[in-house]
Amino acid sequence: MARTFPFIANDVSLDFANTQVRDRQELKDLVETSEHMMEWVKAAGISTKPTNWQEDDINAAKELRGAIRKVMNAVIDTAKPPKAGIEQINKALSHYGENAQLIFENDIYQLRERNKAPDPAMILGILAERAASLLVSDERQRIKCCSHPDCILLFKDTSKSGKRRWCDMKTCGNRAKAEAYRTQKR
Numbered sequence: 001m002a003r004t005f006p007f008i009a010n011d012v013s014l015d016f017a018n019t020q021v022r023d024r025q026e027l028k029d030l031v032e033t034s035e036h037m038m039e040w041v042k043a044a045g046i047s048t049k050p051t052n053w054q055e056d057d058i059n060a061a062k063e064l065r066g067a068i069r070k071v072m073n074a075v076i077d078t079a080k081p082p083k084a085g086i087e088q089i090n091k092a093l094s095h096y097g098e099n100a101q102l103i104f105e106n107d108i109y110q111l112r113e114r115n116k117a118p119d120p121a122m123i124l125g126i127l128a129e130r131a132a133s134l135l136v137s138d139e140r141q142r143i144k145c146c147s148h149p150d151c152i153l154l155f156k157d158t159s160k161s162g163k164r165r166w167c168d169m170k171t172c173g174n175r176a177k178a179e180a181y182r183t184q185k186r
Contacts, residue, residue, distance in 0.1 A: 011155075022152050
């Protein structure tokens with residue numbers, strides 16, 4: 001059975017951080033196994049090629065995910081980012097290499113995935129590059145955490161007003177409205 005991943009962040013590195021969610025006050029990991037990680041990489045559009053994720057690779061992915069979350073939360077809190085988080089992103093960034101190639105066929109330019117499957121370190125490098133690019137851009141001011149107290153999901157607010165509060169109106173926004181309504185009726 002295919003897993004459902006929240007792709008609500010408007011940025012793949014934040015979507016990766018969102019592979020750890022809170023479910024009834026407990027943290028739930030959506031990428032616990034090699035199969036889960038391959039599903040997420042494919043769903044995120046990073047690669048459709050099967051990649052063999054070993055236990056060490058999964059642990060490295062989880063460390064990178066935690067580092068991205070901590071650094072992004074520091075941005076949200078206008079705090080100094082943890083040095084260990086920056087170091088972890090840089091460690092993954094050292095393996096950065098796009099798994100794409102430019103093709104010119106039938107008088108058309110196309111960007112296609114290489115025939116070779118990327119290794120896990122390359123995929124983590126891509127995610128680290130996306131996180132680093134977001135952090136050095138003016139877009140970092142739009143990084144937010146869902147306002148619902150039971151949610152830990154991050155997102156980049158792309159609304160014109162910059163006032164998005166919820167990871168998703170269908171879930172947390174709706175829950176908050178229902179809670180406000182119940183409180184008001186009392």
